[in-house]
Amino acid sequence: MTQFVLRRIFYSVVTLFILSATIFLIVRLTGDPVALMAEASARPEDLDRIRQQWGLDRSWPVQYATFMQNAFKGELGKSFNYRLPVSELYFQRLPNSLTLGLAATLISLLIGIPAGIISAVKVNTWWDYAAKGVALLGLSIPGFWLGLVLILVFSVWLRWLPTSGAGDWRHVIMPALALGWYFAASMLRLTRSSMLEVLGSEYIKLARLKGLPDVVVIAMHAFKNALIPVFTLAGVNMVVMVNAAVIIEVIFAWPGIGRLLYEGIFQRDFPLVQGVVIMAGFMIVAINLVVDILYAVIDPRIRLAR
Amino acid sequence: MLEVTDLRTHFFTFGGARVVKAVDGVSFRLREGETLGLVGESGSGKTTTCMSIVGLLPRAGRVVGGSVLFEGEDLTRKSQRELRRIRGRRIAMILQDPMASLNPLFTIFRQVAEPAFFHQHLRGRTLRERVRHLLESVRIPSPEWRMRDYPHQMSGGMRQRIVGAIALAGGPRLVIADEPTTNLDVTIQAQYLDLLKDIQRETGVALIFVTHNLGIVAKMCDRVAVMYAGKIIEQGPVRALFDDPKHPYTRALLGSVPKLGSKEPLYAIAGQPPNLADLPSGCAFHPRCPEAVPRCATEEPGDVHLAGGRVARCWLVSDGLTRS
Numbered sequence: 083m084t085q086f087v088l089r090r091i092f093y094s095v096v097t098l099f100i101l102s103a104t105i106f107l108i109v110r111l112t113g114d115p116v117a118l119m120a121e122a123s124a125r126p127e128d129l130d131r132i133r134q135q136w137g138l139d140r141s142w143p144v145q146y147a148t149f150m151q152n153a154f155k156g157e158l159g160k161s162f163n164y165r166l167p168v169s170e171l172y173f174q175r176l177p178n179s180l181t182l183g184l185a186a187t188l189i190s191l192l193i194g195i196p197a198g199i200i201s202a203v204k205v206n207t208w209w210d211y212a213a214k215g216v217a218l219l220g221l222s223i224p225g226f227w228l229g230l231v232l233i234l235v236f237s238v239w240l241r242w243l244p245t246s247g248a249g250d251w252r253h254v255i256m257p258a259l260a261l262g263w264y265f266a267a268s269m270l271r272l273t274r275s276s277m278l279e280v281l282g283s284e285y286i287k288l289a290r291l292k293g294l295p296d297v298v299v300i301a302m303h304a305f306k307n308a309l310i311p312v313f314t315l316a317g318v319n320m321v322v323m324v325n326a327a328v329i330i331e332v333i334f335a336w337p338g339i340g341r342l343l344y345e346g347i348f349q350r351d352f353p354l355v356q357g358v359v360i361m362a363g364f365m366i367v368a369i370n371l372v373v374d375i376l377y378a379v380i381d382p383r384i385r386l387a388r
Numbered sequence: 389m390l391e392v393t394d395l396r397t398h399f400f401t402f403g404g405a406r407v408v409k410a411v412d413g414v415s416f417r418l419r420e421g422e423t424l425g426l427v428g429e430s431g432s433g434k435t436t437t438c439m440s441i442v443g444l445l446p447r448a449g450r451v452v453g454g455s456v457l458f459e460g461e462d463l464t465r466k467s468q469r470e471l472r473r474i475r476g477r478r479i480a481m482i483l484q485d486p487m488a489s490l491n492p493l494f495t496i497f498r499q500v501a502e503p504a505f506f507h508q509h510l511r512g513r514t515l516r517e518r519v520r521h522l523l524e525s526v527r528i529p530s531p532e533w534r535m536r537d538y539p540h541q542m543s544g545g546m547r548q549r550i551v552g553a554i555a556l557a558g559g560p561r562l563v564i565a566d567e568p569t570t571n572l573d574v575t576i577q578a579q580y581l582d583l584l585k586d587i588q589r590e591t592g593v594a595l596i597f598v599t600h601n602l603g604i605v606a607k608m609c610d611r612v613a614v615m616y617a618g619k620i621i622e623q624g625p626v627r628a629l630f631d632d633p634k635h636p637y638t639r640a641l642l643g644s645v646p647k648l649g650s651k652e653p654l655y656a657i658a659g660q661p662p663n664l665a666d667l668p669s670g671c672a673f674h675p676r677c678p679e680a681v682p683r684c685a686t687e688e689p690g691d692v693h694l695a696g697g698r699v700a701r702c703w704l705v706s707d708g709l710t711r712s
Binding site for chain 1: 442444447471472473474475476477480481483484485488489490491492493494502503506507538540551554557558
């Protein structure tokens, strides 16, 4: 078990290294940030001065080395635009994004898992077709469109919910729904296929042959086995929702990390984009690690293997 | 105790456009404590017959006719709810693959305990005691200790013994074993069969033994029923049937058993088993039958009851009878 955890941690570190190099290169392909930082009337000497001031005159390898050195100290650099440490900006926005991400994850789980189970248990019936329809809609309706429709119906027509911004729980409902909908659909599909696979297995046949009530067969024997891949997806989905809900956050003017990233990209704010992406990567890797360890808790074959 | 009469189970696929007559008019009886062997090639309807008895057919399958009388009750008329009270308690089943029959996420204790928990409502220490006793009866060493294990910590032979313990957990009167030794090593096979026999002696449980291994039938069974294309084409006491098979298919089947030390090429039945969705006219075996007469291709033979409780379904047998 210890060895298993250590090996997973090693893989995680390698993944983060590759990610950091990739994002470092990609932001530099978007163009020269200095042009956006200076006034339009700035002379070439001014631009050079700004470049020197932010360390952008040095070669890429040197810049990358500095960036990584600071990253190890937990310092992700200073935003060009906000003139504030990226980590400060990130953690300022994080609670908002966590609220939205958690709410959306909850919605996706509450819709996706029960619907997926029903769909698998009642395969090829009206229940199943209805669930497949919901999944298809979820995967094909773009989040921004759904968001706009929600605003139109619940804010403009019915006047039940605020259109945008953050405040009390009413502000969370629509963005969480618009965000969670898509993930609910993928959750449903995965739960369905995973359940179908398990329901077709011999041990489920044997469970039925024991004369166990259907509830026990489905909820305990089948569901526990079907849960493993669903858990993984839920974990990764949540990190994506927290860190990359760019479009939904922009539509609902939700002051989260997604909007921070959006601003960073438009301003060619290299440290900001790098920082947000690295943090997202770090969280995905961490969640995967937790999920892997959770597997071991659920599944004795992993837990007890040496 | 069990009387299956003219059981017909069909599979409807493509919205009923394709009908597969997996079981088509099967009749047999089983007495208390008796062992019936159900033999035949893959796809001859052995497993479907068993699943029809316990009422657990795949979605596309339906019992379309006949009856299954078990201790005086017709199981084909029962709801799933009523069947659930019979399954695991009065009729148990052992499946083919011991590696796949146990839930990987639950302990042995829990899986063996379930039938006693749900049917006999045993709890706590009584339940523990019962599981320990069951594991002992299938000869699991140090059961108190092993019942905390998970399936993956056990060998195939041990797992199949666990499945045996699960079958016995509800105290059944009938155990259906669907090729229980097919996936075991030969030496483990013999051990397992001995174990089943011992258990049967102790508990007086009746056994339906599904297999395609005629050697196992000879060792285990009192009576044997040979299935071909969804029908029982011959049945009778094992000795009599093996000594003097009446149906050409039974003769062919017995002829295709390899003999130890024999240098002769293995006898194989010519042709392929028929397509169950599109059976040949007349007797389903006639295209492969070395002794077929013209009548076999046009008319289907019925059951011919012979002396000694034997039944065969063949024109040669019934014509032979009328002639003599």
